[in-house]
Amino acid sequence: MISIFGNSLIILILLSTLSIIYFSFNSITSLGINISKKIYHLSLLQVTFVVTCLLTLIVGFIISDFSLTTVFENSHTQKPLIYKIAGTWGNHEGSLLLWITLMVFFNFLFLVYGKKYEKKFMLFSLISQNFLILSFILFLFFTSNPFLLINPAPIEGLGLNPILQDPALAIHPPLLYIGFVGSSIYFSSAIGALISNLPAKEFAASIKNWVIFTWFFQTLGIFAGSVWAYYELGWGGFWFWDPVENASLLPWFCMTALMHSIIVLEKKGQLYSWVLILCLMTFVLTIAGTFLVRSGILNSVHTFANDPTRGLYILIILLLACLVSFFIFIKHSRGNSIQGYNLDRGTFILSNNWFMIFYLVTVFLGTVYPIFTEVIFNTKISVGPPFYNTVIIPFVIVFLILMSLGPESKWIKTKFPIRKLLTILILSFVLNLIISVIFKSTSLISNLIFITSFFLIIMSFLDVIKLIQLNKITLISRSVSHLGFGLLILFIGLNHNFSKEYDVNIKTGEIKKLNNFDLKFKDLKLTNSQNYKSIIGNFELKDNDKNFIKELKPEIRIYQNPETLTYEASIKSTIFNDYYLTMSNLQNSEYYNVKVQVKPFMSWLWLSVLIMSLGGFLRLFYKR
Amino acid sequence: MKKIIFYLLILNLLSLNSVMSQNFSQLEIKIFKNIRCLVCQGQSIADSNSDFAQTIKSVVSDKISQGKNEKEIYNFLSSKYGDWIVYKPSLNIPNLMLWVIPYLFVIFGVMFFLKNLRKKRQNK
Structure with missing residues (x-):
């Protein structure tokens, strides 16, 4: 019943998509x-379908209709309701349906909010968007249909x-x-702007809010995933440079670069081609990230499904998208080269873009390089955290300095307030010294990270104060x-340098001494x-x-369906430290075996990500 | 003003000394974090309690007490389990591009910037 209903809805979406393309071409x-x-009207119908x-599939999960393969493979009657619902997008088929739902939804919003823009631009954009929707619907229908039946129903x-x-993982996929x-x-x-020759400033105005909006949610999505990894994986870390994490970070670099370069486009009409490239990229x-994660080509913590045909299909979509957009x-x-420049604001914004692309190249290379060596040299290598730390961290220092100076610059003729900058620099040195005194050992590179991040924090903080005073x-x-x-870089630095970790084997009733701690x-x-037993x-x-x-109170949970052991960390957060304890049976x-970790400034670290995304959110209400 | 910065710089550098005397346990942890637990999913042996991780950990500790350095330990493990076990790929022919491309990118970026800056100066 649900299956027939769901399948006919997919057909209806397909038909409405095709008719939108047809009528757009016509008009x-x-x-x-x-x-x-x-x-x-067609677009409204498409959204409704x-x-x-999606709701039909959710209902299938809620009532545990096991005649649907997807529900059978990913759900269970004993599961709490919230995870039945969240289970809808906790698998390949359902998450793809969510993907298409959002794609159609964005298409509709774009149409509604885009009334004031040129008709030709709107129509070509619509056609492009609906071709994307079409390709994903075909993908869903032929390789990953969530409404496939099993007979007889288990x-x-x-x-x-x-x-x-x-909970963090229930909201992580929708946000991301x-x-x-x-x-x-x-x-x-x-695509629409290129074909219809839209003027630069108009293009900037039309996409600006979309860029900020997606950046905001992408940031929060990565944040939720990170929080989940911290609480749930039980390793005490929050970022592992895993291929899946990298796949979410690559578009984020692009969005961040866009958020900056679009300002230049809007103000000066420059960098049009570059902004277009970023949009396409x-x-x-x-x-590309979806392909890497879902084809099973890379080994990762959370690879979904390892089905080569799906991988092949995504690869085709990827190649088509690349070729068509490139063509x-x-x-x-129309070529507009980057003109010569002085140390004005445009240059600083461009340097932001340069750094973003540098991070992007490095992370992309690290993620796909193992595939390359396996194919060419037949050796399997790992590219893990030490690689990224070695290559990226030194450049973060320069990046932080430019990021502090950038906002001080003007569009034409910049004069830096040298005295103010030096005073703040001295203050940063002093703060760094205080850290060295409190925590003792640190390396040269961490010192530089602390100094430069203090510099950025003070500069931005003074800016905030000034703007509030000026109303x-x-x-x-x-x-x-x-x-x-x-703040984020500062707290990551502190956390990375000053976390403590103890590993002991202990039995009930025992007391072990770990430096200045007694563990009982x-x-x-x-x-x-x-749905589980726990120790x-x-x-x-x-x-x-x-x-x-x-x-x-750490836990070892024994789940029956599917039968798995999970280790739940027990975390006590105080203002300055997180106490993180995991236990596993020998x-x-x-x-x-008990692992005790003392992790300084964890709550502050989470808070700084929220502050960062809040900034993006505020810009949505920016009135010119 | 400049003097103050100079002295502060010296002071900041002095605070570094304690790094030089890295003790064993820190070295051990650093090595553990760079070795993949082959039976786990995306974990280093530092993060894992599996039997495999425990074994490799004791192997590493033994090698350190035998006076082997970091590189020798990685070479030993790679020869037994393949390069897959080390998280930081070593600099060799197959991995050359991985290490070189990011830095090439930096060099080109700086060159591009300087070139444009000079052009602008000449235009003035």
Whole structure:
């Protein structure tokens, strides 16, 4: 029943998409300045179909209709309701449907908010967007149909991977997808602008808010994924340079570069070609990331499905998107080279773009290089955190300095307030010294990171204060984002350098001494929950210097469906530190392996990401 | 003003000294973080409690007490388990492009910038 309904909805979406393309082509040559009502109505229909389709699948998950293969493979009757719903996008088929839903939704919003722009531009953008929708619908229908039937229907499902049953992960895909899929809008706009010869400033105005909007959600999506990794994986880290994480970071670099260069385009009408390239590249990288993650070509923590035919299909979409956009770009772009420049604001913005592309190239290279060596040299290599840290960190220092100076520059004739800058530099040195005194050892490179991030923090903070005093709250967004970024780098640096880690084997009743801590294993408890059993350890961590006791209760969970063991960390956050404890059983022994980590400034680190994204959010309300 | 900065610079550099005396356990952790746990998914042996990770950890500790340096340990492990086990790819012919391209990108960026700056000066 659900299957037939769902499948017919997919057909309806397909038909409405085709008719939008048809009518758009038709009305390009027609007279009149407005887009015909027919297209609006079709687009509204398309949204209705796709939303109903997604809801149908969600209903399938809620009522546990195991006649659907997707539900059978990824759900279970014993699962809490929220994870039944979130399970809809916790698998390949469902997440692809969510992807298409958002793509159609963005298409509709673009149409509604784009009334004031040139008709030809709007129509070509629509055509491009609907071709993208079409290719993804065909992909869904032929290789990953979520409404496939099993006959006879099983009584019970296989269940959702327990590590995905987590609140942060329930919201992580939708947030990230808004960013990912939203970038299709400026991909299509770029195609539309190229074909219809849209003037530079008009193009900037039409895509600006979409860029900010997607950047905001992409940032939050990456944030939610990171929080999930921290809480759920139980390794104490929050970023692993895993291929999947990199796949979400690559479009983010592009979006960040766009957010900056679009200012130049809007103000001066310069860099048009470059902005167009960035627009096209963001979505192409999104598809490339999807390909890497879903084809199973790379080994990763959270690879979905390892189905070569799916990989092949995405590769075809990717190649088509690349070729078509490349062809259109070459055919229609009017060369406008970057003119010579002085140390004005445009230069600083351009340097931001340069750094973003540098990070992008490095991360992209690191992600795909193992494929390359395997094919050419037949050796399998790993490119992990030490590679990225070595290559990227030294350049972060220069980046931070430019990022602090940039906002001080003007569009024409910049004169830096040298005295102010030197004073702030001295202050940063002093603050760095204080850190060295409190925490003792650090390396040269960390010192430079601390100094430069303090420099950026103070500069941006003064900017925020100044703007509030001048009552120009609407202009605050840049300074807030820069402030957030400075804080983020500072806290990552502190956290990276001064985390402590102890590893002990301990049995109940024992007390172990770990430097200035006493770890006491009080007892073990067994409990039963809705869909798992758990062994809960009861630990007491006593800090002998500061004289406090923290109670920590890590868990080992035994899920029945599917049968898995998961290790739940117990985390106690204080203002300055996170106390992070994980426990795992050792075979044939009454001892447990316990890892105690003291991680400074974790909450501050999360907060700085939120401050950074808040800056982007504020800019949506920027009125000229 | 410049003097103050100079002295502060010296002071900041002095605070570095403690890094030089890296003790064993820190070296061990650094090596552990650079070795992939082959039986896990995307974890280093520092993050894992699997039997494999425990074994490799004790191998590394033994090698260190035998006086082997970091590089020798990685070479030993790569020869046994393949390059896949080390997270930081070594600089050799197959990995050349991986290490070179980012820096080439930097050099070209700086050259491009300087060239344009000079052009602008000449135009004035």
